[in-house]
Amino acid sequence: MSTLSEQILGAPAGDYVDCPVDRSYVHDGTGVLTLEAWRAMQAGVLARPDRCYVLFDHIVPANNSVTAGLQQDLRMFAREHGLNFTDVGEGICHQLMGEGIALPGEIIVGADSHTCTLGAFGAFATGVGATDMAAIWAEGGTWFRVPETIAIRLHGALALPAEAKDLALTYVARLTMDGATYRALEFVGDGAATLSIDSRMTLSNLAVETGAKAGLFYADGATCRYLEGYGHHARPQQPGECCYERELHIDMSAVVPVVAVPPRVDTIRPVEEMEGLPLDQVFVGTCTNGRYEDLQRFSAMVKGKRVKVRTLIAPASRNVLARATGSGVLSDLVRSGCTILPPGCGPCLGAHQGVLGEGEVCLSTANRNFRNRMGVGGEIYLGSVSTAAASALAGALASPGAVR
Amino acid sequence: MIIEGHALCLGPDIDTDVIIAGRYLRTRDRSEWARHAFEDLDPTLSSRLEGTVILAGKNFGCGSSREQAAIALKEAGVRGVIAPSFARIFYRNAINVGLPVIECECTCTDGEMVRADPAAGKVAIGDRSYLTRPLSPRMREILSAGGLVSYWRGRR
Numbered sequence: 001m002s003t004l005s006e007q008i009l010g011a012p013a014g015d016y017v018d019c020p021v022d023r024s025y026v027h028d029g030t031g032v033l034t035l036e037a038w039r040a041m042q043a044g045v046l047a048r049p050d051r052c053y054v055l056f057d058h059i060v061p062a063n064n065s066v067t068a069g070l071q072q073d074l075r076m077f078a079r080e081h082g083l084n085f086t087d088v089g090e091g092i093c094h095q096l097m098g099e100g101i102a103l104p105g106e107i108i109v110g111a112d113s114h115t116c117t118l119g120a121f122g123a124f125a126t127g128v129g130a131t132d133m134a135a136i137w138a139e140g141g142t143w144f145r146v147p148e149t150i151a152i153r154l155h156g157a158l159a160l161p162a163e164a165k166d167l168a169l170t171y172v173a174r175l176t177m178d179g180a181t182y183r184a185l186e187f188v189g190d191g192a193a194t195l196s197i198d199s200r201m202t203l204s205n206l207a208v209e210t211g212a213k214a215g216l217f218y219a220d221g222a223t224c225r226y227l228e229g230y231g232h233h234a235r236p237q238q239p240g241e242c243c244y245e246r247e248l249h250i251d252m253s254a255v256v257p258v259v260a261v262p263p264r265v266d267t268i269r270p271v272e273e274m275e276g277l278p279l280d281q282v283f284v285g286t287c288t289n290g291r292y293e294d295l296q297r298f299s300a301m302v303k304g305k306r307v308k309v310r311t312l313i314a315p316a317s318r319n320v321l322a323r324a325t326g327s328g329v330l331s332d333l334v335r336s337g338c339t340i341l342p343p344g345c346g347p348c349l350g351a352h353q354g355v356l357g358e359g360e361v362c363l364s365t366a367n368r369n370f371r372n373r374m375g376v377g378g379e380i381y382l383g384s385v386s387t388a389a390a391s392a393l394a395g396a397l398a399s400p401g402a403v404r
Numbered sequence: 405m406i407i408e409g410h411a412l413c414l415g416p417d418i419d420t421d422v423i424i425a426g427r428y429l430r431t432r433d434r435s436e437w438a439r440h441a442f443e444d445l446d447p448t449l450s451s452r453l454e455g456t457v458i459l460a461g462k463n464f465g466c467g468s469s470r471e472q473a474a475i476a477l478k479e480a481g482v483r484g485v486i487a488p489s490f491a492r493i494f495y496r497n498a499i500n501v502g503l504p505v506i507e508c509e510c511t512c513t514d515g516e517m518v519r520a521d522p523a524a525g526k527v528a529i530g531d532r533s534y535l536t537r538p539l540s541p542r543m544r545e546i547l548s549a550g551g552l553v554s555y556w557r558g559r560r
Binding site: 016029032042059064070132134143178182211349350376 | 426427429430432466469489491493496497500540553556
């Protein structure tokens, strides 16, 4: 028997394989370098343009004329060569690929490290750099070393106010920032079935923060129902007896709200121990926590109240924004004093829309708190949506238990 | 391929934001990335990279998939990077842009002469020598072609 990665890649761990790529994607950041490498290769035509996606999300809309020019070049290329293209305002690449495009069993490669997010659907999804992607445009496939797998065995269910993000930070802290380097993670156990698709995406999203190549869930009834909504008839994947390199057991009912303390994502502390830390900004969004479930949770906590600190909210996609508009979630957010950013990555990578100043402290629902990432001299604490809501209301780091 | 240069010692978990910050990515000017390499770690470092072999701690290049990180080091004149482990995307990117990378756990003193053969998995630092896992045959071919673009064009 084999792990899910071995099943999908068709070879045992340690083997090198050449595989066709079912779907590949770039964004406005990595797409520019991919296009440059592709032109240098003089490949002429793309092997399977209908399987390639160009999704603008990193600096949208463009922040200056240089960015605008680079984006226009890529936009024209995508249109001329027949790649699937989504422009400014549609949303984050991983989210859009997760809205009915990524399917169980597929091999998906993205020119972005958080491509592992799509492991939530039982796909083998991994990130590469621009030149690797250019070769995929040209050839329609690439090479992989089939990874060994670490199982994250989840037991029980989360107990409020803990949420998927707290569970994600907890497993990252236990594995550490390089504990799964060159490996795949598989989320298994009875606890996995209790998680919504949005929550699974949050868990898969952080896999790369442990160095992992992919972070997979087996497609189950919930996956199939979700994909049914997009017109797909997917079938559940069956976990077999397989050989994991190691297993990490997590009792989900014991998970508590935590924050990752800068500048490391694997250094976590219970929020309760950090309460009162003054904040300059709260940011909710990204491929980690910008989905409808997240916006809804945040608005339920701040509704009818007023945030006490600069609070930025970036929906992960236009669909998320539309749903929040229809349900009243958006208006609750606006009335409580939040600033709504266009669907996209927002200030996560420190390029625009909420860059931190020297000495400023941000609580973010994103996935990275590297030094200076959101602005020179700024500090980033990573936490859950509920922690963000409680903290926005307090103007300082606060435990979500008190607000609920 | 033999790489030679003076050792530049760095710590563990050097992330791609530290190698080249997000605020410098949106350009086609590669020298811009070289000029700002490691700026948030030590603003004087980029001017001292020419002719060095970086000897880093574990997990070098973790974080983003930005290929600009590998390009910045190559453009700045870094001859190669040696570390006990690399983040996998950075590792592939480095080979793809023709920057030699070697997985090796070795002790480092700044300025010592480093001589290494990535294909054979041999590293010599000062008077110490190390044997390590050689690159896979395909990576060796990509690296000796000078990167994936020229490797790909050469195969057609």
